[in-house]
Amino acid sequence: MTQTLTSASRAAASRQRRQATARSRSRRATITAYLFLLPSALPLLAFVVLPMFRAAWTSLHEWNLLTPKAWVGLDNYRDLLTDPETAAAFRHTAYYVLGVLPLTLVGGLGLALALHRSFRGRNLLRGVYFLPVVTSWIAVAIVWRWLLNPSVGIVNELLAMVGIDGPGWWADPAWAMPSIILASAWKDLGYVMVLLLAGLQSLPTDVQEAAMIDGASWWRRLRSITLPLLTPSIFFVVVISLINGFQVFDQVFAMTGGGPNGASEVVVQRIYDLTFRYGEAGMASALSMVLFLVILGVTLIQIRGEKRWVNYA
């Protein structure tokens, strides 16, 4: 009896000891894990999360970057609603997105389908179409300013050869956005192509083969099999184009500077100008919050919409 008791209590004691060492080991592991996280967690907290809260806080103030912030509540948001230039910035941004998206989507889809077939030189062609994606937007914007130069640009010279009097491109308020859209489509085409190629490569081949054996035409197979199966990729391209499109800035800054006469000013440029040109950092912060909500909204649509109408294989 005593024998069993002592052995039982000894077992309990050793279990306790084991649990204690396990607990201290897991505490040590937790500390180690946190130490491994620290080098990235600190900068992300300090330079993404904290600024996000600061932007929200600043958006409730009037502030010219120099004097102390003055509380104005939601006034900045109300001002944004009635500010014609902000409305114009959103219109231009929407114009940009709606101009670039169809061009890159249709072009990228065509390219992806054509470059999905196997033939010699396929990889080289893919590489060429993708090349503009890796280049700096500023370099590319300057190049396009030169190509689309109204008086001495090669595009207007080529147009003149076939008897067309070329437009004023970036120097003409009506043609400023189309110029930016043209350059952007050229630069983003390969990006969309690669995303859609990845989608095509992951499609099952058996349905295609069965349809081919049944004698379905190429067009029929494209419409009834390939495109429906490709909807997740197409959907992803649309969402990512919207998200990137709302953040457009570099090419606008370098191609037109938002001009002529504000004809191509986009949302991010408006944020920049409000802050650094007009000393309206509070209003700029409010606009930043609105832009963030737009991007967040698009992301949520992606998460929802993916389930609703995307056709998974």
Added chain:
Amino acid sequence: MRSRSASWLVNAVLVIGAASMLFPFLWTLTTSLTAGAGLSATPSLIPADPSLDAYTTLFTATPFARVIANSVGLAIAVTVAQVATSSTAAYAFSRFDFPGKRAAFALYLATMMIPMQVLVVPLFEQMRDLGLIDSYLGVILPTMASAFGVFLLRQAMAAVPRELDEAATIDGAGHVRVFWRIVLPNVRPALATFGIFAFMSSWNAFLWPLVVLRSEDMKTLPLALASLQGQFTTQWDVMMAGSIVSILPMLALYIFAQRYIIQGVAGSGIK
């Protein structure tokens, strides 16, 4: 089935399309080699009298050598910082169970939805308070961590078999050794992919450097290119020379690392 001739037609269209994709680059190069292009001379596809005058002007009239050094130094610093901070975090997420792990990971993912464009005002305020305006550190600090990198590397590390870690642990290796000697060498392709993207995005970055860098000597290539437009309004040969200098390193990187770059884009949607 499509006929052979239809296939030929598609390929012909592809080649014409590829030529027009390449044309802007070619035109940039020939313009940069045509002295006085846009003013006194009109470039042609093959320059009749190629000249390096534009490049000489670029490097003598502007601190372009310094600008290139700035871009190279910053891109290397940002790449090293991002690869280092992302890989340790990825190790924590793939090898430990700790309280708050799910919440922490969700927070990392959430930061990916906040673009730099939204943070310009508060980050400017913060960097000014820290006295970092017009400094390299001011460029590096906000971009030294990348949630995207953590995400990408965590996926790669999750695929490294745990047995490898355990074997090393039995041999007495701690976490630092397992991370450095076992896990990192096994995710080299992912490290390369992420490193290339970090380098490219730093090299091409515009908005944040524009906000934080002020003096001509501190500027990076995209900033210097943008200000060339003010300085050489109609000297297109000089501006095209600047563009060529900015594009060439990316072109070289692309030729050597095309596989990594295209796979990276296809797998994640970043650019």
